[in-house]
Each structure stands twice: as structure tokens, then as C-alpha cells.
Amino acid sequence: MDITLEKASDTNASLKITLTPADYKPEVDKKLKDYGRKVQLKGFRPGHVPASLVQKMYGKGILVDEINSMLSKTVSQYIRENKLQVVGDPVPDREQADAIDWDSQSDFAFSYTLGLASEFDIDFSDLPSVTQYEIQAGEAEIDSTIADLQQRFHTHGHGEEVSDGDTIYGELKAVDGEFSAKTAFPMNQMADDAKGQFIGKKKGDVVTFVLEQAFPDEKSRANATGVKKEEAAELTGEFTFEVDDITRHEPAELNQEFFDKVLGIGAVTDEEQFRVKVAEIIKGNYGRESAQLLRLDIEKTLIDNTPILLPDEFLKNWLLEVNEGKFTPEQIDEQYDDFTKSVKLQLIKNKIAEKADIKVEFDDVLAVTRVMVSEQFGFMGGEDEEMNKTIDRIARNYLTDEKNNGQNYTNTFNRVYDDKVIEYAKTQLTTVTQDIMVDEFKALVENR
Template identity: 80%
Template structure:
């Protein structure tokens, strides 16, 4: 077998392969013998069909299959062994392949067009520093968070008159029932936050024992909200229209929780803090912890951006655009490919950079690492903390293995988890090699940074 690589430029090349009988004949002959032993043909005993007849019937198809198998392996092995920075897939010369005479030829020539990335290297010492934002939660952020928590852990009180956001309890009656039907009536509750804005005025300011006459459909135009307000089955609620009366029996209101020990215990757990000052300190720590996760994600993005900006890589643009059109089989127009090409090349270059780092640092991901990452995902998803309970650990392990081997998605679960572990290891290594500068950042400043990155 002869293999040659002809580079037309830094980003375009042809891989030429010539296959001779010595390369394929032993395997083709072997498969023909196997067919001779198993083929069933009328007029011949099993295993006694003449070799010449087997050759005539199956020789060409066996030859084609063997050559195609050899080509696939040869191209893949050559790219890997020579560490070619191939982007996209090798594109075969179809005219050359279609011109082959499988009946008479013994030597076969094939050619593949390769798109290559230009050579590049990564010098961590030359890269600029990247900021890691240490989020500082100020009084305004703590006050806002505590106010939200007070609303979430609200208390119920009984009000003297109806206010916006209250829930009123009472008896609902239909004023004009359809002819021959009994008017609808129910003891129910009206949450004013589900009522149409222009209907609330009929209820706000009313007191216990007041009776309001109103149009039900106008007050609750959404059928789902009307079903909640009336308690009627879904199939009946569409017919509940027109005038109704509502006699108020009680009015309840959500009041923000007080800053007392009961509230502290609900939010943080019994005895975690004993006064407001300790509570504020703990809330500030939680805010900082929550934002630190986002800060870590922003750091990853900034590391990737720094690597991209500092690593010039040329790509075979025309080859890639044609390849994208072909592999997407008419899903995109050339104009749409052009529009999205910038984002595509960023992802290609970033993956090339990560692969280069992994190669230089000998970073690998084994199956056990993928499995352990999946176990951890299961623990987080189902709220399982680290446990010494063997039965629980076995359950987690079984769920993780089933997730990774799920045949419904053709191994995508394993691939996506592998890629996530790979990225974590590569970016973790890059972080160790780069200069990371800690920077105190307020919550508002950090939010602005994130918005600018997403813009």
C-alpha cells in the first residue's frame, strides 16, 4: 500500500492511497472460503459449492467491502499517527471512485481532500493575566436578599379589608343560570393576584360580609385561573360566564416574615444563628458562595477567550463551508453558513487548542473518571450527599451506569460526560499554568460583566 500526503497550502492537502492485491487479497480469499462453507445453493450440498461459482456470485461485493474497510482504517490511522490537525471530515474524490472498474482492475487508487488547521503552539508564560472575581456582597444586596426571603417565608394574617395581593374567601353564586339548569354555587377562594387588573377595583377596599356583583369571565378571562377561582372541573369552567355574586367571609394576607428566631431557623436551620447580625453575616456568605460559582464559570470563559485571542490559527475556510453544506444535507443555505461561520470557527479553534494542551500535558480521561462524574451528577440531581450507606451507593452506581449506556441516544450521554470531564481537566491545567489575578468585585459590577459577555 502506498500513502502520500500532498500539501497545497498550510490548510489544504490531498491524501492519496494506492491499494494493490497484496494488501487485500489474503483477507478477500479468507472470506470467500468462509462463504464456500456456509453458502446454500440449489443443486449443491452445503459446503460443496465450487469456489469459482462463489467467486462469481460474491467476489465483487466482498472485494468492495474489504477495500472500503481498509480505506476507512488507513485514513484514520494515518491522521492519528501523523498527528494531522484535520478539521471537518476527509472528503473522497467521488469521480475517481466512480470510475473504478471492479471487475477488471487489481490496483486501486483513491484520493481524499483534507482540511487542515495551521501549525500553532501555546506558551502559557506569554499569556496575559486573567481576573478571577471575588464577589463582595454589600449591604444593599444583603438587604434585598433578606427582603426576598421574608416574602418567601411569609406569614398569614387576617385583614379588615381587601388589598391587592390578598386572598378572599367566601360564597360564589351564579346570578343568571342557563334556562333549565341549577345556578352554580361554591365556597371558594379568590386570589387577587390571578384576577384581571381592571376587575380588582370591584373587590379592593371591601370588607367581611360585603357582597360584590361582578362578571366572572371578565374577572378571570384565563380559563385555568377561572377553574382555580371557582373549583369547577375543566370541562365545566368554559360555561361559567356572566354575572356572579361573591359574599366575603374572610380576607387573608401574606405578611413578610419578621426578623426573629423562627425566621432565622426556617431559612438556615435550627440554631444556625442567634441574632440579626449573625443572620446578615451568614446571608452575605451565602450570596458570595452563590456568585462564586458564577465567577468560576466566568473565569473559565475568560481563560478560553484568552487562549483564543493569543493563539492564531488558520483554517481552510472554503473547504469547511462546503463541508458544512454537505453534512447538513440542505438544512442550511450558503448565506446561513456564512452567518454562523464565525461562531463555528471559534468552537473549532478552541477544541484544537484544548487538544493541543491535553497532548502536551498528557491529559487523558478514563472510563472510571466518566463514571465518577456521572455518579456525582446523580447525587446532586437527587439530593444524595456523600454516604457510607453501601445500598445507596450501589443505587447511585446503577443509575449512573444506566445513564451512560442508554441506547436510546446512541452513546451521547457518555460522549457529553466525557467531553465535560475532559474540558474540566484541560482548563484546570491551563488555570494552573496561567497568571490568575484575584479582584474584588461588587455584585452589581459582576452582573454588568456577565451581561457584557453575553451581549
């Protein structure tokens, strides 16, 4: 076998492979013998079909399959052993392949076009610093969060007059008809232009209104009248509603009962302590977003400061071919910049992993999956051996699920790999910590 790499430029090359009978004939002959033992042909006992007949019937197919298999392995092995930074897939010269005479040739020549990324290196000491934002909760953000919590842990109260957002209870009657029912009207389900007839009313007041104007859609009308949706469509015209009671959500008071509901019994004992805890919670919640923003900034810094040339024409043609008519050349052009950023980022991550000897083992993937299972199902392993076994079994089944061709394992592996590379990059880059208020951080994220 002869393999030659011919580089036309830093980003374009051809891989030429020549095969002789010594390369493929031993394996082809072995497979022909296997066929001879297994093939069943009328007039011959199993295993006694003449070799010449087996060759005539199956020889060409076995030869083609064996050479295709050999080419695939050879190309992959050559790229791997020579550490070629190939982007896209090797593209075979189809005209050359189609011209082969499989009946008479014994030597075969094949050619593949390769798209290469240019050589590059990463020196972390030359890269600019990245910013780690420490989120600080201001008084306004703490007040807003506490107000939201007070609404979430609301109590029920009774009002003297109907307000928007209340629920009013009373008797609903048709002006012309026999319909009558004790029911409740949620004001937030009522049409805006009908609310004025009810707002300000007190217990004992009677309102005359058109039902389908107050509740235009059949679902809200069904809720308001207590009948089935299909029956509600027929309830139209003037109705009266006598107000018997008015209920509303009252924000929870800032007391010990509220503190215990939000943070757990005895976590804090006064409002000052509660505000400190709320500030910590806000900081923790935004901490995850801050970590994600740092990750994006690290990736952007790596891309922006690592010059890499790509075979643009080759990649655009390759994208058109592999997507089989799903995109036009114009659409490829529109999305090409984003595509090349992802390609360069992956090349950079691979280079970092190679230089830092970063590896991902099965146990790494399993550990991350076990955490995912625990969080998803609310399992708490700890010292519970049986629970740990259950978590482990579910995690392994997820990773080895054959229904999606190992995609679960691949996706989790890639995530662990990326996390390891980024964590290593954090240790090598200069990180500047900057305090930032929540509102400023929100604006920063939106602008990014």
C-alpha cells in the same frame, strides 16, 4: 501499499493511496473461503459450492467492502500516526472512485482532500492575565435577599380591608339565578380593571359585579366559583359577593423561628449573624457564575492569542455536504465565525492536553457520573456500602446504555476532558483576583 501526502498549502493537502493485490488479496481470499463454507445453493451440498461460483457471485462485493474498510482504517491511522491536524472529514475524490473497473483492475488508486489547521504552539507565559471575580454582597443585595426569604417563608394574616394580592372569602350569589356558593377569590387571578370594585372593601361589605369581566378566562372563573371548567363557561352575568374574611401573606418576622427555617436549627442566634450567613450564601451562589465566567475568559484568551489558519473554502463546502441541504451557503457564511471559534478552541485544548500529558480514564468518567447520580437522586453514599454500590450500578448502567450508542459516555468523557484542560490552563495562566459587587457583576455578565 503506497501512501503519499501532498501539501498544496499550510491548510490544504491531498492524501493519495495506491493498493496492490498484495495489500487486499489475502483478506479477500479468506472471506471468499468463509462464504464457500457457509453459502447454501440449490444443487450443492453445504460447503461444496465451487470456488469459481462463489467468486462469480460474491467476489466483487467482498472486494469492494474489503478495500473500503482498508481505506477507512488506513486514512485514520495515517492521520493519527503523523499527527495531522485535520479539520472536517477527509473528502474522497468520487470521480476517481467511480471510474474504477472492479472487474478488471488489480491495482487501485484513491485520493482524499484534507483540510488542515496550520501549525501553532501555546506559550502560557506570553498570554495576558485573566480575572477571577470575587463576588461581594452589598447591604442592598443582602436586604433584597432577606426580603425575598421573608416572602418565601411567609405567615398567614387577616386584613381589615381588601388589598391587591389578598384572598377574600365570602358568599357568591347570582343576581338572576339560583347559583350560590361559599368560595374564595384570589385577587391575583382577577382582571385588573375589576379589582377596583373589591379593593378597600371590609368584612360584611357586598359587591355587585359582572363575573365574566372579573374572571374572563374559564380556568380562573372555575377556581373562583368552585365548579368544573366546562360548567364555569356558562356562569355569566351579575353576581354579588359578601366579604366574610380577608387573608394575606405576611412576611416572616426576623426572629429565631425564621432563622432556623432558613439556615437550620441553631445555625445563627441573631440578625447580625443571619446577615453574615446570607452574604456568604450570595457569594457562594454567584461563585459558580464567577467560575463559569473565568472559564469563558480563559477560552477567549486562548483563542484570541493563538493564531491558527483554517481551510475556509474546504470547511464551508464540507459543512454544506455533511448537513445535506439543511443550510444554504448564506447560512453557512453567517454561522461560520462561531463554527471556526469552536474548531480552534478544540484544537488548542488538544494541543494543551498533548503537551501536558492530560488523559481521561474510565475511572475519571465514572467518578463524575457517580456524583451526578448522587445529586440527581439525592443519594448520600458516605460510609453506606450498600448505597455506594447502588450509586455505582446506576452510574455504570448510564454510561454503558446501548440505547443511545454510547453517547452518555462520550458526552461525559468530553466534559471531564474539557474540565481537566481548563483546570490545567488555570495553573499556567496569571490570574488576577478582583472584588466586585453583585450589581456590577450582573452587568458584566449581561455585557458578555
